[in-house]
Amino acid sequence: MSAEVLECDLIVVGAGMAGMSAAGRAAENGARVVVIEKADHMGGSAIMSGGIFWTASSAEKMALYGGGDPVLGEAVRLHYPAAVAWLRKHDNVVSRAMKVLHGYGYQIDIVKHLDDCRDAVEKAGGNVVYETSVGQLLRGPLGSVVGVRADHIDGSVDVVAPATLLTTGGYQGDAELRARYIHENARDLLVRANPYSCGEGIALGVAVGAHMTDKNRGFYGHLMSKARVWGEERFFTMLAQYHSEYGLLFNEQGLRFCDESTGDHNNSYHTVFQSNARALLLWDRRVHERYATVSTIPGQPGIDKFAVAIEHGGEGAICPDLSALIRFADASGFDGSQLVETLKEYNANTIHAWETVDPARTESCRPLDKPEFYALIVRPAITYGFGGLSIDSNARVLDIHGAPIPGLLAAGGDAGDVYGVGYSGGLAVAMTLGMVAAGTAGW
Ligand SMILES: Cc1cc2nc3c(=O)[nH]c(=O)nc-3n(C[C@H](O)[C@H](O)[C@H](O)COP(=O)(O)OP(=O)(O)OC[C@H]3O[C@@H](n4cnc5c(N)ncnc54)[C@H](O)[C@@H]3O)c2cc1C
Structure with missing residues (x-):
């Protein structure tokens, strides 16, 4: 009492x-x-x-x-x-x-x-x-x-x-x-x-x-590269891959599983339901220069998200060509051959048959075809449900x-x-x- x-x-x-x-x-x-x-x-x-x-x-x-x-x-x-x-x-x-x-x-x-x-x-x-x-x-x-x-x-x-x-x-x-x-x-x-x-x-x-x-199974979060240590507040933005909406996500089976273009927070949600709750995030040189090295907040200095991810323990590779991408994906537990097949089909469809892109892209629907290719293993992190x-x-x-x-x-x-x-x-x-x-x- x-x-x-x-x-x-x-x-x-x-x-x-x-x-x-x-x-x-x-x-x-x-x-x-x-x-x-x-x-x-x-x-x-x-x-x-x-x-x-x-x-x-x-x-x-x-x-x-x-x-x-x-x-x-x-x-x-x-x-x-x-x-x-x-x-x-x-x-x-x-x-x-x-x-x-x-x-x-x-x-x-x-x-x-x-x-x-x-x-x-x-x-x-x-x-x-x-x-x-x-x-x-x-x-x-x-x-x-x-x-x-x-x-x-x-x-x-x-x-x-x-x-x-x-x-x-x-x-x-x-x-x-x-x-x-x-x-x-x-x-x-x-x-x-x-x-x-x-x-x-x-x-x-x-x-x-x-x-x-x-x-309601939804949550707000972001895709993160692997970190040697987790929990430090500075990693919350530093390792978040906000630009994933301009890239493509593949599950361990080498398949796309969501409309990446609706935003990194949505991509985090969809990744939870994939095997081992992880994905391979792929982007090319065009996306890298335009989005992965530029701050999402206007006027703030950008950082190279890939370089920072690797520096802090992230699993990734810069692949000069698709054979290197297959090798990295296979070595990381993803089906590399299938992944590249999916990528080729997506690229072709964005040019000749955008209406067949599946899952569809609500926003940008552009090919990833400008080597080199940036491949990073990502996992979702939750901010709130x-x-x-x-x-x-x-x-x-x-x-x-x-x-x-x-x-x-x-x-x-x-x-x-x-x-x-x-x-x-x-x-x-x-x-x-x-x-x-x-x-x-x-x-
Ligand atoms: C790194 C990061 C960046 C973000 N950036 C943005 C952004 O730029 N823009 C944006 O819109 N949102 C952003 N968010 C999300 C935003 O911060 C949250 O959505 C918002 O703070 C939620 O408000 P809240 O009051 O519900 O929870 P909180 O602000 O988290 O407050 C909850 C409080 O309740 C306390 N509490 C918990 N349990 C108990 C209990 N049993 N008894 C008493 N107290 C308790 C907690 O200690 C805490 O103080 C960001 C979040 C993070 C982590």
Whole structure:
């Protein structure tokens, strides 16, 4: 039994992008907010991020590339302008508009945004508490959620409030949950995210009757070359093969298995389902010069992705011709002859029969025929899974019958089905739905 009871206006579980944005927004509007964070610092994956705050440029593009629940995708897009306006008010938009994949966005000062939110919480009489976990949600009449039991090394405290928001960032840090919700192959996925998001927010919700969107196997991640050591944050972008959309991917059988042109994050998803959850990524000299040595962020210096991958333990080869490609593929456990057959057929079809290219290429459909050829073995790394708690467009958590659970909200990676097989920005999902949650809580 806890001895102490603390009252506030809003409880936020998880001090990352969604949680701090909700807390800061509510606090600026006068709420006393208690934010409970498991780690000894705030920021989660957000402070590791590139801070590119972007979303799809139209509802059609959100549907095509986000691929989740259209109502939630649209909620993100519709609230994006208000989020940008708030960031601007605090001088946290630090670039001009830029094209990002199938949308547009801005570079933001993510660290300052999080600091501003924490300052607002403290100014309004609230607190961000660290190294604290939430053991259970407290129930009121008619199944409502009225607070949380927070456990710290110094003891437990019951915190009560009219609204509790779950923003623990998703389940990607837990191997068992990755295997359950994505695929058995996902058990061994590299994790390209904060190590604390292990599905506890989702479990808290499910324990009070929430519905988990467990059919959604999608996730956001990137293809990585092999690294001698993994886990260091700097590898998260350095070894990511963002340019895979301009190359081709082959499985161990030497066959293409997805539409590579829709983006590296989609390619990561499709690679999980291949044998040994790996692929051979191939590109030619044209792609190398134009995309594999150029930064994805305008104005930033590019790095030679192949050279850096090899320097850090990646398995790859620069092949002067197709015979060398066969030799490298065979030596790496891929069917080299089949792979080159597939490549030749693809190249011929892009010129004479593009309509027969299978899998089709939604975007660029150009041959890879300019030697030398760059071949790199890649594996997916996960940033967060798209399965999570069912919410409505007001960020209210829904039970298994589709009815809101009074007092319970979720945003960011804890919210399910915002995307399906696709991705249109993680920071925007977290911040917009966090702001929506603050509004639903009355702030
Ligand atoms: C390297 C990298 C680059 C990225 N770049 C971009 C980018 O440029 N643009 C973009 O849009 N997105 C980017 N992302 C994705 C983006 O950072 C995430 O989608 C976003 O931060 C998710 O927000 P969130 O609030 O759901 O989770 P997080 O920001 O991860 O916050 C979750 C918080 O909850 C805490 N927590 C976990 N469990 C508990 C618990 N049981 N109790 C209390 N607290 C808990 C965690 O410690 C963490 O602080 C990037 C991610 C990475 C890793």
